[in-house]
Amino acid sequence: MFYRIAGQYKTSYHTDYALFPVKQDAWLLALILLFAFVVFPLTASDFMFRALLIPVLIYALAALGLNILTGYAGQLSLGTGAFMGVGAYACYKLITIFPDLNIIVAIALSGFFSAAAGVAFGLPSLRIKGFYLAIATLAAQFFLLWLFQKWAWLYNYNASGAIQVPNMQLFGVTVAGAQAPVLAQYFFVLIVVCVITMFAVNITRGRIGRTWKAVRDMDIAAELVGINLMKAKLSAFFVSSYIVGIAGALFVFMWRGAAEADLFDIQLSFRVLFIAIIGGLGSILGNYLGALLIVALPVLIGTVPAAFGLPISSAMVEHLNTMIIGALIIGFLIIEPHGLARFWALIREKLIIWPFPH
Amino acid sequence: MKFTFKAALLSTILAAGLAAPALAQDTLKLPNMSYRTGPFAALGTPHMNGQLDYMTMLNERDGGIGGVRIAFDECETGYNTEKGVECYEKTKSEGALLTQPWSTGITLQVLPRTNVDEIPMYAPGYGFSAMQDGKTFKWAFNPPTSYWDGASMIMNAISNGNLDSLKGKKVAFLHLDHPYGKEPLPLLQALAETHGFELLPVPVGLSEMQTQSAQWLQIRRERPDFVVMWGWGAMNAGAITEAVKTRYPMDQFVSVWWGAHEADLNLVGEAGKGFRALSWNFADSNSKLMQDVKKHAVDAGKSQLNQGAGEFDYTAYQRGILMSVILAEGVKVAQEHAGTPMITREQLRWGLENIKLDEARLEELGATGMMAPFSMSCSNHTGHASAWMVEWDGAKFNKVSDLVEADRSVIDPLVEKAAADYASANQPWQMNDDCAQ
Numbered sequence: 032m033f034y035r036i037a038g039q040y041k042t043s044y045h046t047d048y049a050l051f052p053v054k055q056d057a058w059l060l061a062l063i064l065l066f067a068f069v070v071f072p073l074t075a076s077d078f079m080f081r082a083l084l085i086p087v088l089i090y091a092l093a094a095l096g097l098n099i100l101t102g103y104a105g106q107l108s109l110g111t112g113a114f115m116g117v118g119a120y121a122c123y124k125l126i127t128i129f130p131d132l133n134i135i136v137a138i139a140l141s142g143f144f145s146a147a148a149g150v151a152f153g154l155p156s157l158r159i160k161g162f163y164l165a166i167a168t169l170a171a172q173f174f175l176l177w178l179f180q181k182w183a184w185l186y187n188y189n190a191s192g193a194i195q196v197p198n199m200q201l202f203g204v205t206v207a208g209a210q211a212p213v214l215a216q217y218f219f220v221l222i223v224v225c226v227i228t229m230f231a232v233n234i235t236r237g238r239i240g241r242t243w244k245a246v247r248d249m250d251i252a253a254e255l256v257g258i259n260l261m262k263a264k265l266s267a268f269f270v271s272s273y274i275v276g277i278a279g280a281l282f283v284f285m286w287r288g289a290a291e292a293d294l295f296d297i298q299l300s301f302r303v304l305f306i307a308i309i310g311g312l313g314s315i316l317g318n319y320l321g322a323l324l325i326v327a328l329p330v331l332i333g334t335v336p337a338a339f340g341l342p343i344s345s346a347m348v349e350h351l352n353t354m355i356i357g358a359l360i361i362g363f364l365i366i367e368p369h370g371l372a373r374f375w376a377l378i379r380e381k382l383i384i385w386p387f388p389h
Numbered sequence: 390m391k392f393t394f395k396a397a398l399l400s401t402i403l404a405a406g407l408a409a410p411a412l413a414q415d416t417l418k419l420p421n422m423s424y425r426t427g428p429f430a431a432l433g434t435p436h437m438n439g440q441l442d443y444m445t446m447l448n449e450r451d452g453g454i455g456g457v458r459i460a461f462d463e464c465e466t467g468y469n470t471e472k473g474v475e476c477y478e479k480t481k482s483e484g485a486l487l488t489q490p491w492s493t494g495i496t497l498q499v500l501p502r503t504n505v506d507e508i509p510m511y512a513p514g515y516g517f518s519a520m521q522d523g524k525t526f527k528w529a530f531n532p533p534t535s536y537w538d539g540a541s542m543i544m545n546a547i548s549n550g551n552l553d554s555l556k557g558k559k560v561a562f563l564h565l566d567h568p569y570g571k572e573p574l575p576l577l578q579a580l581a582e583t584h585g586f587e588l589l590p591v592p593v594g595l596s597e598m599q600t601q602s603a604q605w606l607q608i609r610r611e612r613p614d615f616v617v618m619w620g621w622g623a624m625n626a627g628a629i630t631e632a633v634k635t636r637y638p639m640d641q642f643v644s645v646w647w648g649a650h651e652a653d654l655n656l657v658g659e660a661g662k663g664f665r666a667l668s669w670n671f672a673d674s675n676s677k678l679m680q681d682v683k684k685h686a687v688d689a690g691k692s693q694l695n696q697g698a699g700e701f702d703y704t705a706y707q708r709g710i711l712m713s714v715i716l717a718e719g720v721k722v723a724q725e726h727a728g729t730p731m732i733t734r735e736q737l738r739w740g741l742e743n744i745k746l747d748e749a750r751l752e753e754l755g756a757t758g759m760m761a762p763f764s765m766s767c768s769n770h771t772g773h774a775s776a777w778m779v780e781w782d783g784a785k786f787n788k789v790s791d792l793v794e795a796d797r798s799v800i801d802p803l804v805e806k807a808a809a810d811y812a813s814a815n816q817p818w819q820m821n822d823d824c825a826q
Binding site for chain 2 (some may be wrong): 076077078081082086180190191192193195197198208209210286287288289291293294296330333334344345346348349350
């Protein structure tokens, strides 16, 4: 009823392979975008923006980057946190060396630094696979973190070893730094995330995306049908690390305002990996669903006791939070091991044939 | 039925997220960012218990400050900077009078925002040393003493007041590899250069806190004349046990105030004899202040204190008490100046700037000998209280020195430069131009 596809005829291959073969999908997306661009900015508080919306978008973007590598090209990576760090430090160096640089340009350029780091640490993927590759990317994680701590040039020899975001303007509006109004930062992040998501949707549906999927499903077979494995794997590392680097730059410049090296430790890599896995590997939508579960839900749960006036200490809420989120993760993975995106796909299929069971 | 229950649950979750909790008008909101969970909980918890218990005591004994009860709510961060942002925004939206970030990492994130949002930031005994410059850091306070003051006092104490006597000697600086641990480095480097001693920084990564074998191997090889420790959480206990294991002479091992923690020294007991720490507070469980806390908070069952472990006598717990004493004093001064008990953020800022904790006031509070007297002003947001060297005798800490002074002539120029650098990196930065001192 809600998702009735009867009457939506496809008369050409073009329409059959359109981005939204079912009209309702497009309507749903339009509704979500309406909320993101109009409803939230009109209603949300600073707390909603800084603790929920902006972090969800940034984490989803990082997971999207990882998902291209792990979900589409099948190369497991544990270095996401460090690649985010490369993006953040590159952006910081760029804007301190060239203070007049436009922040969009700086962020776009910083992605290339993390992409280069990603390709360099992706080279072993040509020889090793699976868990062994994960260990190689783990080396990237530890090495880069060590570099962020020891190479004082990266943080301009700051005594505290941390990087601090200066106030930066874009078209006359402060978008980064403490002076930036939260709405400007939110729109900046939202637009960047939308643009990159569109890019990711298209690249994964096209020729390049298909070579990645072929490599993921069986690399020997892919090689036999004429796919250049080196090109496919390294391009996946490049695109993935580029997006992850941009997410890292946004992470520090649009949200945190300051960062020390320890921010980009292995915990961050795991967090992004969990978002990608729970959201659903090999899906774009999954990253957003995963980020909602891992990033937004704990914040929401944390506000529940205060809203009801329950006398629970803040530390206890934190403990309960860990338990609830843990239980939910296990629960969701038991219900649908392929992640929340697959879960949504099942719901959608059921809605299409509703009210009939089959 | 099932559907309505789910809908109700969903809508409550949504409502809880969307609606900021109603502002209660009859309390002074002084929230604290606690970390009773995570890797630093062991040292965080006694401090947070102390801060909370003093406020509880004021609520029970006096009905709050100036007749208004204090809402000393905690927001748990687990020392995680990400949670820090969340807690800052949450408490701000709830109408908090100030923010207490409780971590140098969170301080770095929150400091520029407080200047824009005009919220006082209270970082007692931690934070960014340059915050003493109240003209630049209009909204930030770190009484009673800063890390640079502490580093200078330690160097003065171990050289018996004559830094030139350290010439040619080697001082290892064992520190947490984190903004907090790196904080005193510029000062120590400046001192090393002028007085000709060799400074050997030995960083301890967050992942190596418990097993510092590599660091202590280096210390054993280099044979420094002193080891100065700037540690936190599990790092202190790790360093003290390693020092005992490698038989480093304890009388050459000195820590900043966080190292004066009985639980860490109890692990080694007699073997830790001679270990010294610079502490701006001294535990005195028989003082009137502590007896009041005991009567109104601890014995009344309103404290989260671990009494079985003797936490009440801990230097760390009583330091937490004093942190709240200073804050409550600021609130009281603000109320008297404003003529109303319900103060605003701006009025609290004025109050903190005009704290005068002299001997007479400390005696009135029942805290004589627990901390040194100090006062603040619009240009001095630290107060620069002096501190004592305390020494572990195998069972407890004893004062082994008179009040040690910091060397202002070395610190102030560094502060001035750091503050100017900070302001220029954060342009446009709001300075306190009204401050004439």
